Amino acid sequence: MGLREKKAQRSRDRIVTEALTLFGKNGYEQTTMESIAEAAELSPSTLYRYFPSKDLIVLQRFTDYSEQFARVFAEYSLRHPVDEALAEAIFAVLEVEDSRSAETLLVRSIIDEAPIARARLWDYLAEQQRQLGKLIAQRMRAKESDLRVKLTAQLAIMIAGLAADQWRADAGKRPSRATAENLMRLFQDREVIFPRPAAKSARPRQTPNNR
Amino acid sequence: MGLREKKAQRSRDRIVTEALTLFGKNGYEQTTMESIAEAAELSPSTLYRYFPSKDLIVLQRFTDYSEQFARVFAEYSLRHPVDEALAEAIFAVLEVEDSRSAETLLVRSIIDEAPIARARLWDYLAEQQRQLGKLIAQRMRAKESDLRVKLTAQLAIMIAGLAADQWRADAGKRPSRATAENLMRLFQDREVIFPRPAAKSARPRQTPNNR
DNA sequence: TTGATTTTGATAGTAACTGTCAATTGACAT
DNA sequence: ATGTCAATTGACAGTTACTATCAAAATCAA
Numbered sequence: 001m002g003l004r005e006k007k008a009q010r011s012r013d014r015i016v017t018e019a020l021t022l023f024g025k026n027g028y029e030q031t032t033m034e035s036i037a038e039a040a041e042l043s044p045s046t047l048y049r050y051f052p053s054k055d056l057i058v059l060q061r062f063t064d065y066s067e068q069f070a071r072v073f074a075e076y077s078l079r080h081p082v083d084e085a086l087a088e089a090i091f092a093v094l095e096v097e098d099s100r101s102a103e104t105l106l107v108r109s110i111i112d113e114a115p116i117a118r119a120r121l122w123d124y125l126a127e128q129q130r131q132l133g134k135l136i137a138q139r140m141r142a143k144e145s146d147l148r149v150k151l152t153a154q155l156a157i158m159i160a161g162l163a164a165d166q167w168r169a170d171a172g173k174r175p176s177r178a179t180a181e182n183l184m185r186l187f188q189d190r191e192v193i194f195p196r197p198a199a200k201s202a203r204p205r206q207t208p209n210n211r
Numbered sequence: 212m213g214l215r216e217k218k219a220q221r222s223r224d225r226i227v228t229e230a231l232t233l234f235g236k237n238g239y240e241q242t243t244m245e246s247i248a249e250a251a252e253l254s255p256s257t258l259y260r261y262f263p264s265k266d267l268i269v270l271q272r273f274t275d276y277s278e279q280f281a282r283v284f285a286e287y288s289l290r291h292p293v294d295e296a297l298a299e300a301i302f303a304v305l306e307v308e309d310s311r312s313a314e315t316l317l318v319r320s321i322i323d324e325a326p327i328a329r330a331r332l333w334d335y336l337a338e339q340q341r342q343l344g345k346l347i348a349q350r351m352r353a354k355e356s357d358l359r360v361k362l363t364a365q366l367a368i369m370i371a372g373l374a375a376d377q378w379r380a381d382a383g384k385r386p387s388r389a390t391a392e393n394l395m396r397l398f399q400d401r402e403v404i405f406p407r408p409a410a411k412s413a414r415p416r417q418t419p420n421n422r
Numbered sequence: 423t424t425g426a427t428t429t430t431g432a433t434a435g436t437a438a439c440t441g442t443c444a445a446t447t448g449a450c451a452t
Numbered sequence: 453a454t455g456t457c458a459a460t461t462g463a464c465a466g467t468t469a470c471t472a473t474c475a476a477a478a479t480c481a482a
Contacts, residue, residue: 002479002480003478003479003480004428004429004478004479004480007429007478007479008429032467032468032469033468033469033470034468042430042431043430043431043432044431044432044470045430045431045432045433046429046430046431048469048470048471049429049430052470053469053470054469054470080409082404083404083405083406083407084407084408084409086404086406086407087406087407087408087409088409090406091408115331115334116327116330118334119327119330119331119333119334120330122330122333122334122336122337123326123329123330123333125333126333136404140404145380147373147377147390147393147394147397148397148402148403148404150373151369151373151394151397151398151403152403152404152405154369154373155403155405155406156406158362158365158369159406162358162361162362162365165361166358169356179358181408182358183358183362184405184406184407184408186358186359186362187362187405187407188405188407191359192359192362192363192366193293193294193297193347193351193359193363194294194363194366194395194398194399195294195297195298195301195366195367195370195395196294196295196297196298196395196398196399197295197298197302197392197395198291198295198298198299213448213449214448214449215447215448215449215459215460218448218460219460243436243437243438244437244438244439245437253461253462254461254462254463255439255462255463256461256462256463256464257460257461257462259438259439259440260460260461263439264438264439265438265439423482424481424482425480425481425482426479426480426481426482427478427479427480427481428477428478428479428480429476429477429478429479430475430476430477430478431474431475431476431477432473432474432475432476433472433473433474433475434471434472434473435470435471435472435473436469436470436471436472437468437469437470437471438467438468438469438470439466439467439468439469440465440466440467440468441464441465441466441467442463442464442465442466443462443463443464444461444462444463444464445460445461445462445463446459446460446461446462447458447459447460447461448457448458448459448460449456449457449458449459450455450456450457450458451454451455451456451457452453452454452455452456
């Protein structure tokens with residue numbers, strides 16, 4: 001790796017670190033791109049070249065984390081069934097988040113208070129979901145447009161998201177892997193209520209999901 | 212209703228209509244708030260008083276539609292089990308979208324090309340999900356923080372979203388109710404792959420989900 | 423070292439949004 | 453009808469995220 005790439009990498013990293021600090025101290029809206037540039041010791045022009053928009057700075061950590069997800073799934077699914085590979089990928093990404101708890105909590109708190117950044121995160125996750133859908137489709141030998149593929153991809157992202165939320169709710173005390181396993185068990189044991197059309201026959205039906 | 216409220220209502224409506232037309236014609240980014248104000252025959256100041264941000268203009272239709280959702284669910288769930296009430300609410304909101312197909316397709320196409328508006332939509336849906344979670348929690352006599360509650364709420368929104376996507380994909384030809392029913396059947400018949408941790412025992416397990 | 427190429431920074435400009443205040447309009451009692 | 457009060461509107465000035473352009477500086481290849 002040449003000197004150029006090395007410097008670029010360090011600049012990216014420094015920008016994110018300094019920006020997160022400022023966001024945490026003064027709030028997202030109150031922190032200007034100019035002040036971030038100053039803190040990271042480069043010109044606004046250069047800052048914009050690294051991060052075309054303010055919210056991408058906050059999202060950077062997420063993109064770091066979730067690179068793991070796709071990578072682990074792709075590898076693991078070569079030798080194991082899809083459902084297990086998804087579980088592994090979920091565990092992997094959650095573990096990375098857990099291990100950098102201070103930073104993760106900071107980023108989460110920023111996102112909670114910054115509607116634009118939060119919105120961008122959702123959009124990013126939707127894109128991740130599409131990427132995951134591609135991989136799942138390959139592995140299931142189904143089309144990417146197959147509804148089962150989309151459902152599975154969305155479920156995986158959902159579980160990871162809920163586990164991460166839960167982890168944050170108890171301030172990082174409990175490992176999110178346990179929560180994720182719990183969520184998976186809920187599906188396995190059918191303890192989740194699925195939307196379901198009313199039966200058309202006159203005879204009353206069993207409702208194991210709801211009492 | 213006084214004259215004041217009436218005028219306000221008409222202004223809101225006019226703004227959205229004119230704005231959607233302009234977005235469709237020139238694109239979201241290319242359409243300035245000033246030009247929207249001009250088209251709706253009011254000053255930029257007033258426009259900003261009605262819609263604090265540009266993306267909210269696009270989202271307005273969605274908020275219209277999904278008021279239905281919560282309302283139908285709340286009513287129906289009084290006399291029917293939760294799973295059926297969710298299905299009814301999903302059908303109801305999809306039917307509204309289907310019935311205004313031209314506008315719905317326009318709004319969708321705008322959102323596809325406008326990252327900010329799209330991102331805001333996700334964020335709005337997340338808020339909807341929380342609202343739905345409250346209702347479901349009441350009905351299930353569970354806490355709002357219960358993971359089963361969150362899963363169910365998210366699943367309902369997910370199914371509605373996927374059905375709407377599908378509807379748009381075949382340009383409004385097929386009713387989205389059919390797609391939604393299909394999605395629900397997939398869950399019912401377990402034709403969806405759920406993430407699932409590998410069994411810890413040495414004995415190989417059955418894998419009905421994956422072959 | 424030299425020459426080509428890439429990265430940086432200075433500058434100017436656009437448009438989304440905010441805040442303030444005076445003018446206007448609708449509501450309402452007399 | 454008319455005067456009074458409250459709410460709505462619009463004009464104006466300012467901030468900031470973001471874009472485009474181009475010359476200066478740093479890096480790479482020889």
